[in-house]
Amino acid sequence: MENYIDEWAIYSREMLDRGTVETVFPKNKYIIVSLPKFNKTADEVKDPVDAWLYVLKHAHEGEPLPDFGNGIVN
Secondary structure, eight states, rough: OOEEEEEOBOOOOOOOOOOTBBBBBBBEEEEEOOOOOOOOOGGGGGSSHHHHHHHHHGGOOOOOOOOOOOOOOO
């Protein structure tokens, strides 16, 4: 993804030393979002994740939010 989303996970030092890059808990990861780095305009939003990020970043402005054509985010 782009530079406003990062994924973190827990790795074992022993596994890394052996050259194995597998998380300790494969289903447990952390998705870190930096809203200040999210600078897409409404016209640039193409997927549901970006639509949610747009809504989160711009909801406080008091202006009507765009309809992204998604039944969940509108």
